[in-house]
Amino acid sequence: MLSNSKREDAIQNLYEFFVHCMGLVSKKRLLFFIWLLPPFSSEGSGVEAFDSTTFDASLNWKDIEWLRSVTKLPVLVKGILKREDALKAIEAGVDGIVVSNHGDRQLDYSPATITILEEIVHIVGGRVSVLLDGGVGRGTDVFKALALGSQAIGRPVVYGLAAKGEDGVRKVIEMLKNELELTMAISGCPTIDDITRNHVRTVSDRLKSML
C-alpha cells in the first residue's frame, strides 16, 4: 500500500517534545500521554503509526460521492491545487473547495496557495464556494485572498491555543481582524464587499503590463 503522508518536522518535533516534557511533567503524566499515542515500532515513530492508521491512501473521488449521499451537511474538499481537481470536486457534488497545500508540510515545491487561488476561482465560476488556507499570517494576507476571490480564509489557531489556551485563540483571531480592518481602511474599503480584484497586483499582472 502506498503511503501518502510523511511529516518530517512533526516526527522530529515529537522527539523534541518528549525531551521537553521529561523536564516539565511528572513521569506518571508523561507515561499517560505516551499511552495515548500509537506505539513506536520498528516501522517508524508513533507519529508515522498515527498517520498510517488515520490517513487512508485509497481515498478517491467516489468516496466524496458516497459522503455526499450519506449526509445533508455541506461537504468541502480540502487540498485543491489544480483546475482539473476543482472541476472533479464540483462533479462529485461538493459544496465548496479549500485551496490548500496543507501548510506545505508534506511536499516540497507545492505552489503557494495564494498564487493559484485566482485560476481556481475562475474555473469554479461561482458554482461552489472557494476557501483558502496556507501562509495566512497577517490581515494583509486575508485582504489579498479576499481580493483574489476567496470567500473565507483559514488560519490555524492551534499555536495560539498551545501558547495561551482560550485567550491565545482569541488573540490570534483579534490580531487578524484588527490587521484586516486597518488594511481595509488604508485601502479605502469600508466593507468586505468593497475589496475588489483591483486592490491587488499579482506576478501575472506585472508580466502583462510589460507586454
Ligand SMILES: Cc1cc2nc3c(=O)[nH]c(=O)nc-3n(C[C@H](O)[C@H](O)[C@H](O)COP(=O)(O)O)c2cc1C
Ligand atoms: C500540526 C498540524 C497538523 C495538521 N494536520 C492536518 C490534517 O490532519 N489534515 C489536513 O488536511 N491539514 C492538516 N494541517 C494543515 C492545516 O489544516 C492547514 O491546511 C495549514 O496549516 C495551513 O497552512 P499554514 O500553516 O501556512 O497556515 C495541519 C497543520 C498543522 C500545523
